[in-house]
Amino acid sequence: SAVISQKPSRDICQRGTSLTIQCQVDSQVTMMFWYRQQPGQSLTLIATANQGSEATYESGFVIDKFPISRPNLTFSTLTVSNMSPEDSSIYLCSVDDPRQYNEQFFGPGTRLTVL
Amino acid sequence: AQSVTQLDSHVSVSEGTPVLLRCNYSSSYSPSLFWYVQHPNKGLQLLLKYTSAATLVKGINGFEAEFKKSETSFHLTKPSAHMSDAAEYFCVVSERGGTDKLIFGTGTRLQVFP
Numbered sequence: 001s002a003v004i005s006q007k008p009s010r011d012i013c014q015r016g017t018s019l020t021i022q023c024q025v026d027s028q029v030t031m032m033f034w035y036r037q038q039p040g041q042s043l044t045l046i047a048t049a050n051q052g053s054e055a056t057y058e059s060g061f062v063i064d065k066f067p068i069s070r071p072n073l074t075f076s077t078l079t080v081s082n083m084s085p086e087d088s089s090i091y092l093c094s095v096d097d098p099r100q101y102n103e104q105f106f107g108p109g110t111r112l113t114v115l
Numbered sequence: 116a117q118s119v120t121q122l123d124s125h126v127s128v129s130e131g132t133p134v135l136l137r138c139n140y141s142s143s144y145s146p147s148l149f150w151y152v153q154h155p156n157k158g159l160q161l162l163l164k165y166t167s168a169a170t171l172v173k174g175i176n177g178f179e180a181e182f183k184k185s186e187t188s189f190h191l192t193k194p195s196a197h198m199s200d201a202a203e204y205f206c207v208v209s210e211r212g213g214t215d216k217l218i219f220g221t222g223t224r225l226q227v228f229p
Contacts (some may be wrong), residue, residue: 014183030171032217032218033217041220041221042205042219042220042222043205043217043219044219045216045217045218048216060217092158092159093160094217103161103164104217106158106159106163107158108157108158109158
């Protein structure tokens with residue numbers, strides 16, 4: 001199965017600043033997804049990122065707040081812009097692994113705290 | 116629109132007793148269904164998946180789930196709980212399986228007492 005790493009693993013940031021989270025996969029994948037898990041909550045999809053096209057955002061999430069890049073088939077970044085304490089969450093990337101039919105694999109997550 | 120409902124936010128069992136975590140789904144299509152587990156401060160791990168093949172699905176660590184279309188259910192079971200099973204469990208639905216967005220349930224926290 002795909003091995004996914006995320007950087008940073010955790011961070012504490014001041015309100016009004018931005019943080020870029022990196023997601024690296026050890027193999028080429030078509031689809032990459034970004035999810036948010038707010039404290040004590042379930043996971044919610046932020047956007048889907050395909051290489052070579054604009055990310056597709058879910059209702060309630062906008063590109064100005066969560067810009068995403070997908071420069072190649074193994075890497076993506078999510079930026080959390082102009083942060084507020086409400087952005088404190090775990091952010092996870094996931095991929096569909098073409099070697100494993102019909103499965104998504106998740107990275108370890110980035111735990112973000114905004115003061 | 117798709118959705119999943121996990122009927123219990125918390126389940127407590129004694130070690131060695133059966134586990135039942137309940138999940139109902141709603142989907143306009145023939146869905147793909149998954150159970151994921153999240154141990155404290157660890158990432159999500161896929162336990163098992165249903166993708167329109169056998170309705171009884173066996174997963175890792177002795178877990179299994181049965182897809183019942185008539186009841187729109189996909190309950191997770193294990194015959195005998197182990198202390199290491201204590202974690203958060205998510206029931207997940209997708210219209211097109213792993214290549215589509217996943218819709219997560221609210222989660223069930225499983226506690227296992229000695």
